[in-house]
Amino acid sequence: MESKATIKRQHILKSATDFILENDFNALTLDSAAKQAGISKGGLLYHFPNKEALMIGLAQYIFEEFTIAFEEHAKKDPIEKGKWCRALIEVSKWDLEHNAELNVGIIAASMLNPDLSESMSKSYQYMQNKVEQDSINPVTATIIRLAIDGLYYSELFHIAPLNDKLREKVIQQLITMTK
Structure with missing residues (x-):
């Protein structure tokens, strides 16, 4: 069973995530995070003593949530290969x-903070290991992961983002490559 402190910390991180998605990454402050979570700023500071600590917590939370969804999707897939x-x-x-807004902020913040960058790197390595051992050619699996990275960077940084129709075709082609 999770402690009250862990539950409160998760609530703060979920609230901060919701705030970013409703507003803007740059609008996130310790005050706005506390208000969104319905707690005092002192209560927030107990769990996250500064904005940097909150950002590190957010990055870890986001990647944990992504990893959980990643594992759940794989578990539900009836076809083992790919x-x-x-x-x-x-x-x-x-x-x-x-x-998208959340991802832009976390990626940008990670470029300035080695702790955030390290946390992201560990999550990526976990996923890379899983796709390399996916009963398909590890090079093909890595190409798929790198193509996904490219979709993120293209869309998140507005570097020649694909229109919805082409992005969907790219995604379908990547899925075909898993079979």
């Missing part, structure tokens, strides 16, 4: 459609 790659594709597709 299931981890398909899980990565499907979770990434949903994530890009729903969490």
Whole structure:
């Protein structure tokens, strides 16, 4: 059973995530996070003593949630061969459609903070290991992961983002590559 402190911490992180998605990443402050969570700023500071600590917590929370969804998608896939790659594709597709603002902020913040960057790197390595051991050619699996990374960077940083129709065709082609 989770402690009260862990439950409160999760609530704060979920609230901060919701705030970013409703507003803007740059609008997130300790005050706004506390208000969104319905707690005092002192209560927030107990769990996250500064904005940097909150950002590290957010990055870990976001990647934990992504990893849970990744594992759940793979677990539900009845076809063993390529299931981890398909899980990565499907979770990434949903994530890009729903969490773009959040992802931009976390990626940007990670470039300035080695702790955030390290946390992201560990999550990516976990997923890379899963797709490499996915009963398909590990090079093909890695190409799929790198293509997903490219979709993220293209859309998140507005570097020649694909229109919806072409993005869907790319995603379908990636899924085909898993079979």
